Amino acid sequence: MSPRILVVGAGPVGLSAAVSLRLQGLPVTVVDKAAAPHTHPKAVVLWPRALESFERLGVADRLVAEGHRLTGQHYHSNGTRVASMTFRRLRHTKYPYALAIPQHTTERVLRDRLSELGGSVRTHTELTALRQDADAVTTTLTDLETGAAREEAYDWLIGADGVHSAVRSAIGVEFVGQTYEQTFLLSDGPCDTELSTDSAHYFMTDTGVLVMVPLPNEQWRAFISAPREIPEGEALVDTVARVVGRRSPVPVRFLDGHVAGRFRIHRKAAEHVWRDRVFLVGDAAHAHSPAGGQGINTGVEDATGLAWRLGAICRHPRSAAESGRVFTQWADERHQVVENVLRDTDLQTRLWGVRGLRRRLRDAVLYGAERTGLLDRVVIPRQTQIAQRFSPGPGQGRPKAVGVLRSHARLPNVAIPTDTAGGARLHDFLSLTEPVAIEFDPAGTAGRHSKVRHSVVQRAGRDVVSLTGPALRSALGISRRVTCVVRPDGIVADIAPETARNRGDSTR
Numbered sequence: 380m381s382p383r384i385l386v387v388g389a390g391p392v393g394l395s396a397a398v399s400l401r402l403q404g405l406p407v408t409v410v411d412k413a414a415a416p417h418t419h420p421k422a423v424v425l426w427p428r429a430l431e432s433f434e435r436l437g438v439a440d441r442l443v444a445e446g447h448r449l450t451g452q453h454y455h456s457n458g459t460r461v462a463s464m465t466f467r468r469l470r471h472t473k474y475p476y477a478l479a480i481p482q483h484t485t486e487r488v489l490r491d492r493l494s495e496l497g498g499s500v501r502t503h504t505e506l507t508a509l510r511q512d513a514d515a516v517t518t519t520l521t522d523l524e525t526g527a528a529r530e531e532a533y534d535w536l537i538g539a540d541g542v543h544s545a546v547r548s549a550i551g552v553e554f555v556g557q558t559y560e561q562t563f564l565l566s567d568g569p570c571d572t573e574l575s576t577d578s579a580h581y582f583m584t585d586t587g588v589l590v591m592v593p594l595p596n597e598q599w600r601a602f603i604s605a606p607r608e609i610p611e612g613e614a615l616v617d618t619v620a621r622v623v624g625r626r627s628p629v630p631v632r633f634l635d636g637h638v639a640g641r642f643r644i645h646r647k648a649a650e651h652v653w654r655d656r657v658f659l660v661g662d663a664a665h666a667h668s669p670a671g672g673q674g675i676n677t678g679v680e681d682a683t684g685l686a687w688r689l690g691a692i693c694r695h696p697r698s699a700a701e702s703g704r705v706f707t708q709w710a711d712e713r714h715q716v717v718e719n720v721l722r723d724t725d726l727q728t729r730l731w732g733v734r735g736l737r738r739r740l741r742d743a744v745l746y747g748a749e750r751t752g753l754l755d756r757v758v759i760p761r762q763t764q765i766a767q768r769f770s771p772g773p774g775q776g777r778p779k780a781v782g783v784l785r786s787h788a789r790l791p792n793v794a795i796p797t798d799t800a801g802g803a804r805l806h807d808f809l810s811l812t813e814p815v816a817i818e819f820d821p822a823g824t825a826g827r828h829s830k831v832r833h834s835v836v837q838r839a840g841r842d843v844v845s846l847t848g849p850a851l852r853s854a855l856g857i858s859r860r861v862t863c864v865v866r867p868d869g870i871v872a873d874i875a876p877e878t879a880r881n882r883g884d885s886t887r
């Protein structure tokens with residue numbers, strides 16, 4: 380019998396999970412309590428790592444076509460530029476930029492993809508209760524149009540139902556952390572300004588922060604910390620326009636057609652992201668400041684990292700203990716990522732608001748970080764999430780590194796001059812469903828060929844992707860044969876460099 384999987388919540392994270400499961404040929408039911416897709420201004424930035432995940436879901440090209448590329452970001456303190464970052468120098472990715480795209484566009488593209496794959500969203504349907512035992516999750520789903528509630532049983536349930544997650548409450552998981560005192564306001568729409576449209580602009584002032592992000596179709600996102608006093612009766616969009624005028628050193632005039640919103644931000648994480656047959660992903664599992672735009676990006680990684688593991692377990696059922704080990708590894712990795720995201724976004728949010736001596740210190744650190752290359756080397760790879768690396772759990776071995784290849788870390792998406800037209804990138808060899816073994820052999824082809832030969836060979840009865848040719852030396856920084864096992868999410872599970880001992884095995 381096919382596994383029954385329910386995704387609760389058709390935001391960007393639930394939709395990513397559903398698309399990934401459908402791509403693996405698994406049936407999936409998606410419910411959302413909203414009657415129709417929303418059009419509110421929410422997240423606007425997709426980083427390279429999320430775009431890589433979206434590429435595997437078959438939607439990256441569409442998103443890139445609808446989005447607006449940002450090549451950097453500039454930081455100003457009380458009107459003076461203190462540092463700039465550029466994404467152009469990001470190496471080993473197809474996406475050396477941030478993609479500005481409204482969240483509702485991302486959701487529309489994902490919904491279209493889901494429907495192409497034979498899936499759909501049951502709208503106006505709220506999960507109102509659930510209980511689980513060893514065999515199933517029994518849900519109560521309420522049709523909000525008729526008020527009719529009915530019980531439906533599933534094998535697995537993915538809770539992608541946002542920050543106020545009903546799934547999280549139903550499985551008794553605490554959402555631990557704080558809500559910031561500060562309220563934030565935002566407004567999306569056209570502006571008359573000479574601010575450059577290829578970068579995001581951060582203006583940190585003694586009265587609060589302003590972030591201006593260029594969007595597609597000549598629109599802008601203006602994001603501000605709310606001023607202490609807002610005149611009674613002032614429309615939200617007028618408040619934002621007034622504050623933008625004060626905090627931006629370059630004139631910014633709001634044109635007609637803005638949509639404004641107000642929100643509080645949290646620093647919270649679910650105590651557990653997995654309980655038996657139920658998982659928490661996206662804002663249901665963590666909520667943080669939008670500083671650095673990590674919300675959607677982290678959630679999509681939660682979802683895609685879970686979906687291939689869940690898919691594997693559905694296709695090849697294992698004992699509860701074995702599946703438990705798989706989900707524990709996923710939960711451990713997500714915990715490591717979320718801890719970093721909470722720490723980084725909290726630090727950025729606090730730095731926005733410092734004054735006096737601390738402000739001067741912050742500005743000096745930012746200035747120094749740009750001049751010494753620290754922003755390029757450390758901050759950007761971390762913010763864009765392409766520097767992803769995990770501490771291995773028990774039984775996963777010690778981290779290994781050969782050239783640019785590292786175990787328990789993202790496989791760099793290096794361009795390889797293969798003999799196929801246009802060459803290839805390493806991520807082209809990944810599978811959606813299973814870890815793949817890739818053998819890199821810089822000495823495997825005689826002569827000084829500039830092209831890398833690609834073939835599939837048998838090693839110990841298994842298919843192995845074989846890449847051979849001296850060009851691998853400079854591309855990957857390796858001098859001898861190396862075999863990597865790479866998971867569907869692009870993380871290197873293991874590396875086996877050739878040694879005198881295993882040379883015989885690997886060439887058999």
Ligand SMILES: Cc1cc2nc3c(=O)[nH]c(=O)nc-3n(C[C@H](O)[C@H](O)[C@H](O)COP(=O)(O)OP(=O)(O)OC[C@H]3O[C@@H](n4cnc5c(N)ncnc54)[C@H](O)[C@@H]3O)c2cc1C
Nearest residue numbers: 388390391392411412421422506540541661662672673674
């Ligand atoms: C105003 C605002 C601005 C933001 N700006 C940024 C930003 O600039 N950068 C950034 O990275 N992030 C930002 N975020 C956060 C970002 O929007 C979230 O991280 C992202 O939406 C998380 O996606 P999700 O799919 O986990 O949850 P959501 O997008 O919240 O989706 C959850 C879905 O679940 C549905 N649902 C809820 N409960 C139930 C239930 N019981 N039954 C059925 N369905 C249910 C909801 O209707 C909703 O469709 C912002 C958020 C807000 C509100």
